[in-house]
Amino acid sequence: MKKIILTGGGTAGHVTPNIALVPKLKAAGYEIKYIGSKKGMEKQLVEDAGLDYAGISSGKLRRYFSLQNFIDPFKIVKGYFQAKRIIKKYKPDVVFSKGGFVTVPVVYAAAKYGIPVIAHESDITPGLANKLSLKKTNVVCYSFPETAKHLGSKGKYTGSPIRAELFEGDASVAKKMCGFTDDKPIIMVTGGSLGAENVNKLVREALSELLKTFNVAHLCGEGKTDEALKDTNGYAQFEYIKDEMKDFFAMADLIISRAGANSIFEIVALAKPNILIPLSAAASRGDQLLNSKSFEKQGFSVVLEEDNATGKDLINKVNELYSNKNEYIENMKNSNFSGGVDSIINTIEELTK
Numbered sequence: 001m002k003k004i005i006l007t008g009g010g011t012a013g014h015v016t017p018n019i020a021l022v023p024k025l026k027a028a029g030y031e032i033k034y035i036g037s038k039k040g041m042e043k044q045l046v047e048d049a050g051l052d053y054a055g056i057s058s059g060k061l062r063r064y065f066s067l068q069n070f071i072d073p074f075k076i077v078k079g080y081f082q083a084k085r086i087i088k089k090y091k092p093d094v095v096f097s098k099g100g101f102v103t104v105p106v107v108y109a110a111a112k113y114g115i116p117v118i119a120h121e122s123d124i125t126p127g128l129a130n131k132l133s134l135k136k137t138n139v140v141c142y143s144f145p146e147t148a149k150h151l152g153s154k155g156k157y158t159g160s161p162i163r164a165e166l167f168e169g170d171a172s173v174a175k176k177m178c179g180f181t182d183d184k185p186i187i188m189v190t191g192g193s194l195g196a197e198n199v200n201k202l203v204r205e206a207l208s209e210l211l212k213t214f215n216v217a218h219l220c221g222e223g224k225t226d227e228a229l230k231d232t233n234g235y236a237q238f239e240y241i242k243d244e245m246k247d248f249f250a251m252a253d254l255i256i257s258r259a260g261a262n263s264i265f266e267i268v269a270l271a272k273p274n275i276l277i278p279l280s281a282a283a284s285r286g287d288q289l290l291n292s293k294s295f296e297k298q299g300f301s302v303v304l305e306e307d308n309a310t311g312k313d314l315i316n317k318v319n320e321l322y323s324n325k326n327e328y329i330e331n332m333k334n335s336n337f338s339g340g341v342d343s344i345i346n347t348i349e350e351l352t353k
Helices: 017-029 042-048 072-090 104-113 129-134 145-150 166-167 172-179 197-210 245-251 259-269 287-297 312-325 325-334 339-351
Strands: 004-008 030-037 051-056 094-097 118-119 139-142 154-159 185-191 215-219 234-239 254-259 274-276 302-303
Touching: 004 072, 017 030, 017 042, 017 339, 030 042, 030 072, 042 051, 042 185, 051 072, 051 325, 072 104, 094 104, 094 129, 094 339, 104 118, 118 129, 118 287, 118 339, 139 339, 145 154, 166 245, 166 259, 172 215, 172 245, 185 197, 185 245, 197 215, 197 312, 215 245, 215 287, 245 254, 254 312, 259 274, 259 287, 274 287, 274 312, 287 302, 302 325
Parallel strands: 004 030, 004 094, 030 051, 094 118, 118 139, 139 154, 185 215, 185 254, 215 234, 254 274, 274 302
Antiparallel strands: none
């Protein structure tokens, strides 16, 4: 039996694509181990997926000044030696890295033992972890055609791995959870696994107007629900949805979302009309702005940049999108994007022959 180590962490966006590969990896006969951080949110997600999890020490790769920047290199070095021990004992045939700060010591440890490494980059420009790991990887799969110029000969276009279960949702399950009983179209709002304060604020500013036409299912993030709105008719708020996410996707007529690459590729694969509110350049490295502009250019998304945006701006964007929803659906369906799982599995198989 072949063995593979999956690694990725920090946010759900670095974990769920790995989990999307699991059914096909098991069908291909792979034994799977997952390496993440000792205290990362990925541990629960991975163990819920039934995978063997090993945690290592990890530091955060920051682009800004922090006293932790003087401590974290020692954590990364410690993680490297921990990863070496795991890899030496497990003897994997290949490592697949989805990015996030925990992956750097794992990739370097694998390279030390001559284990082939495949990385995946979801965003248009490579993240810091993948940049640091590039010289130690054999292949870097990517989701946006625009990414090719950053990767040289190691790049391979595969698309983004999409969880097969997302195509099997039951809208009635989600409607029951939300308490929606009428036939109003439904907006689903999601700010990613951690929620998004600015998205929540815009939606709540616009809520009274939106509820005249739509029901709203709002995934707010942990600790971000609003008690004052809990009994509002047509509005359902949740901190986080996991197992029923496929049902919420099935229920949604429109989606308001951040522009993290994994999320937006899921939205396109499901052909859901969407408004993207990317993280601003001041709050990120600007990858979400690039992602959203690419999708807007291709006719997949309406984009609302959060700097100086108001609830009224969001209402206008929702009305614009809903009026032209069929055009957006057609554009997404014509993209023929159903996910990159098979292409990535083929790449793994090629390296382990």
